[in-house]
Amino acid sequence: MLELDDVHEAVTPVSEVARRTPLAHSYTFSAMTGADVHLKFENTQRTGSFKVRGAANRVQRLDEAEREAGVVTASAGNHAQGVALAATRAGVDAVIVMPETAPISKVKATQSYGAEVVLHGVDYDEAQARAHEIEAEEERTYVHAFDDETVMAGQGTIGIEIMEDLPATDTVVVPVGGGGLIGGVATAVTAIAPDVRVVGVQAAGASSVADSLQKGHITEAAQVDTIADGIAVRGVGERTFPVVRERVDEVVTVTDAEIANALVLLLERGKTLVEGAGAVSLAALLADAFEYDDDETVVPILSGGNVDLTLLATVIRRGLVDQGRYVKLRTVLKDRPGALDDLLDILTDERANISAIQHDRTNRDVALNAAEVELELETRGEEHVEGLLARLREAGYEVELLV
Known part of the structure; x- marks a missing residue:
């Protein structure tokens, strides 16, 4: 299982591509919730998402034969951009399979980082199936979006940064899709400070991790339906699930309306642009989806900011309606x-x-x-x-x- 040493070993390769992102106190959200809220602005990361960390760690560890053959992956957008940038920086050819429903902004951004984009399927899982076909056909190395310990270790560098910048942290709140981010962060945080609580948040329309924890085994949803496209995956990873089960205290869900409300508040009050997946951590705090004490130091991770402008307009309008x-x-x-x-x-x-x-x-x-x-x-x-x-x-x- 992934350990803290693995995350520490990822710091150097990650730092060659990704940047250390800010962690700042929010007076607005502290006043609204009663907690001592500090936001981790991973939406300001290169490529606009935390995903570049895990991608950088994985690509940097390719051997010469793997570098020559190139890499392939599947992604709804953020992992795609991370792999594209990391591969280009390393001089490695990359093919990215994205769902046909992927936001055009994320498709164009991925292409701009130097990767070849193939559009296939209605969601991440169908895109992933096509990516594995390309893996076999062209003997490329598949870079999984989350179910890879090297990728998890790269994402876990966020946890190290949080604990270095704010040792008084009581609770870290983490968006959850397939479990790569929370697996890495929980590994780092709980090893550095065992008393710190780690809370995961999923969209109610893509709650495979929460459902799997409740049932005690991995379950896969027949379909997903949420505005948080960055975490809209049908199932948790085989490698990530044991880490989440052992090191995460709780996984809760939030509705699309609650996500939209958080996104609008971040825009209006926090002057911060965050995508749906990146807003779920704050949405859970605002919606009291988990219990916390007054003045408890809570760190929601704003995991990404690559929101499609068409969706943004709809989400803003929906948020205004709900308010x-x-x-x-x-x-x-x-x-x-x-x-x-x-x-x-x-x-x-x-x-x-x-x-x-x-x-x-x-x-x-x-x-x-x-x-x-x-x-x-x-x-x-x-x-x-x-x-x-x-x-x-x-x-x-x-x-x-x-x-």
């Missing part, structure tokens, strides 16, 4: 001059900012002398929305809240 800061509603007006003005006067008086209005006289469910109106409004929170709806209903409007 009561964006609503879409429908009502029916009498089709007469001034009817819309009367409605808008109420919205103005209630200080709701109108983003869009759609006015429809053709809906067959509406009387001939009436018009359906849909409005998109920027609001200030749930209490503001409730007050606004109450005011409209008092004025005689039948209002349907759409989002």
